[in-house]
Amino acid sequence: MDALLALDQGTSSSRALVFDRSGRLLAAAQRELTQHFPQPGWVEHDAAEIWEGQLACAREAIAKAGVKPAAIGITNQRETVVLWDRRTGQPLHKALVWQDRRTAEFCEDLKRQGLEPRIRALTGLVLDPYFSATKLRWLLDHVDGARARAERGELAFGTVDSWLLWKLTDGQVHATDASNASRTLLFDIHRGDWSDELLGIFGIPRALLPEVRPSAGAFGTAAEFGAPIAGIAGDQQAALFGQAALAPGQAKNTYGTGCFLLMHTGAQARSSAHGLITTRAAQVGAVPQFALEGSVFVGGAVVQWLRDGLGLIRSSAEVQALAESVPDSGGVTLVPAFAGLGAPHWRADARGALVGLTRGSTRGHIARAAVESIAFQSAELLQAMQNDGAALTELRVDGGASANDLLMQFQADLLGLPVLRPKVIETTALGAALLAGIGAGVYGSPEEVGSIWQLDRAFEPRMSRDEAGARLAQWDRAVRQVLAE
Numbered sequence: 400m401d402a403l404l405a406l407d408q409g410t411s412s413s414r415a416l417v418f419d420r421s422g423r424l425l426a427a428a429q430r431e432l433t434q435h436f437p438q439p440g441w442v443e444h445d446a447a448e449i450w451e452g453q454l455a456c457a458r459e460a461i462a463k464a465g466v467k468p469a470a471i472g473i474t475n476q477r478e479t480v481v482l483w484d485r486r487t488g489q490p491l492h493k494a495l496v497w498q499d500r501r502t503a504e505f506c507e508d509l510k511r512q513g514l515e516p517r518i519r520a521l522t523g524l525v526l527d528p529y530f531s532a533t534k535l536r537w538l539l540d541h542v543d544g545a546r547a548r549a550e551r552g553e554l555a556f557g558t559v560d561s562w563l564l565w566k567l568t569d570g571q572v573h574a575t576d577a578s579n580a581s582r583t584l585l586f587d588i589h590r591g592d593w594s595d596e597l598l599g600i601f602g603i604p605r606a607l608l609p610e611v612r613p614s615a616g617a618f619g620t621a622a623e624f625g626a627p628i629a630g631i632a633g634d635q636q637a638a639l640f641g642q643a644a645l646a647p648g649q650a651k652n653t654y655g656t657g658c659f660l661l662m663h664t665g666a667q668a669r670s671s672a673h674g675l676i677t678t679r680a681a682q683v684g685a686v687p688q689f690a691l692e693g694s695v696f697v698g699g700a701v702v703q704w705l706r707d708g709l710g711l712i713r714s715s716a717e718v719q720a721l722a723e724s725v726p727d728s729g730g731v732t733l734v735p736a737f738a739g740l741g742a743p744h745w746r747a748d749a750r751g752a753l754v755g756l757t758r759g760s761t762r763g764h765i766a767r768a769a770v771e772s773i774a775f776q777s778a779e780l781l782q783a784m785q786n787d788g789a790a791l792t793e794l795r796v797d798g799g800a801s802a803n804d805l806l807m808q809f810q811a812d813l814l815g816l817p818v819l820r821p822k823v824i825e826t827t828a829l830g831a832a833l834l835a836g837i838g839a840g841v842y843g844s845p846e847e848v849g850s851i852w853q854l855d856r857a858f859e860p861r862m863s864r865d866e867a868g869a870r871l872a873q874w875d876r877a878v879r880q881v882l883a884e
């Protein structure tokens with residue numbers, strides 16, 4: 400049997416999943432990842448914990464499935480920066496996570512120098528701390544001796560895929576795929592190569608960078624599992640692939656730590672006039688693929704905050720029952736701008752707000768407002784995409800928080816569109832497994848994997864458009880309040 404092992408290194412947890420060639424899940428293992436918040440606006444992960452947790456999950460999933468994988472696919476939280484010593488394989492610092500805002504002032508400096516339009520033209524991205532380049536520069540400037548060592552070629556930079564690939568191949572391979580490279584602010588998405596101009600702007604030595612390859616193909620061998628690593632893609636691009644959204648105009652929204660709405664635009668890079676970014680989609684073969692993306696920084700993470708920050712619930716899954724304990728949010732709106740606001744506002748300095756409280760407000764209302772905030776932010780992304788001319792007739796969804804029926808129904812209600820949840824909501828992992836299967840020759844073509852997608856449940860809109868409009872207007876008012884501060 401051709402089993403495919405997917406390593407899904409997310410922001411909240413590391414997971415390993417084993418699928419058979421028909422996309423059926425054979426076994427899974429998961430480890431939650433420690434979040435470090437050393438200062439307000441800073442978010443770090445321990446790169447050693449990422450590796451050890453991911454390896455432990457892979458071993459456990461393979462043991463449970465009782466098979467040897469034919470190929471391994473890696474998919475990962477994107478933009479997060481790992482800097483390590485090529486000789487010892489030791490990280491020089493904790494990984495700076497995509498949600499980390501410490502470089503906001505540096506981004507503002509570059510904007511004041513008028514560099515954003517040029518950077519945007521080359522990368523498809525906006526100047527925001529979200530992306531890797533300014534985080535990497537911060538490490539080079541703040542870790543003793545790092546810049547000189549980087550210039551001497553002693554250090555390696557990688558997004559989390561590169562870090563895992565390096566560890567899995569015992570330091571033999573330093574590479575990434577185009578979808579991950581396109582999140583760094585250092586990669587020219589049109590030419591498909593690192594850009595010397597961008598390296599100059601951000602002060603990054605080229606010697607640090609991994610080689611960039613298509614998303615399916617031979618990346619190296621993981622000796623421990625006796626299998627080739629044959630697929631790599633950033634988690635949102637992997638999810639787009641796993642949703643069988645392979646053709647221009649097809650879209651998905653993933654509800655994980657953040658929310659990410661991506662629409663495939665084929666071999667054409669399309670730019671947005673409404674706050675979305677242009678990114679590389681997973682690439683099979685030589686022809687680059689593109690997507691339009693809206694990125695929300697705090698999606699399911701707002702539920703983690705209810706759990707860990709406020710202690711309102713003990714597990715994320717409990718939020719649905721608590722939110723359903725009240726008929727509506729009672730006029731309470733939560734804008735979870737805990738890591739600034741991403742698309743379509745791009746305000747690194749924004750802070751969160753809880754508005755509309757009365758003496759009658761309860762934990763239930765706050766939980767409901769938290770769940771609704773995930774759908775409101777996603778609705779803003781879809782609106783931006785429609786304003787850019789996308790004609791979406793349905794939305795495919797996935798990710799941990801898409802298990803929440805209340806959230807999915809509210810999402811359909813706000814959008815006035817059917818929300819389609821597939822049987823496998825671990826679409827990110829499935830996408831990575833399918834890319835690996837293509838890369839290792841288990842499947843003949845991407846089209847062959849398209850037939851694997853199966854519907855679990857369609858959420859049809861039930862709310863009147865008037866009511867949805869009123870709710871969206873209430874959200875809009877709260878966001879404007881946050882942006883005005």
Ligand SMILES: Nc1ncnc2c1ncn2[C@@H]1O[C@H](COP(=O)(O)OP(=O)(O)O)[C@@H](O)[C@H]1O
Pocket residue numbers: 408409410411412654655656657698699700701702703715716717718719798799800802803
């Ligand atoms: N039933 C639920 N309702 C709302 N949010 C949930 C639910 N279950 C999990 N989540 C949230 O989903 C996120 C985990 O989703 P996942 O896809 O595993 O994320 P990631 O890939 O970012 O690690 C967490 O932020 C968690 O709080």
Ligand SMILES: O=P(O)(O)OC[C@H](O)CO
Pocket residue numbers: 408409410411475476477478497633634635655656657658694
């Ligand atoms: O960890 P996730 O699944 O929320 O994804 C994180 C994104 O890749 C950040 O761009």
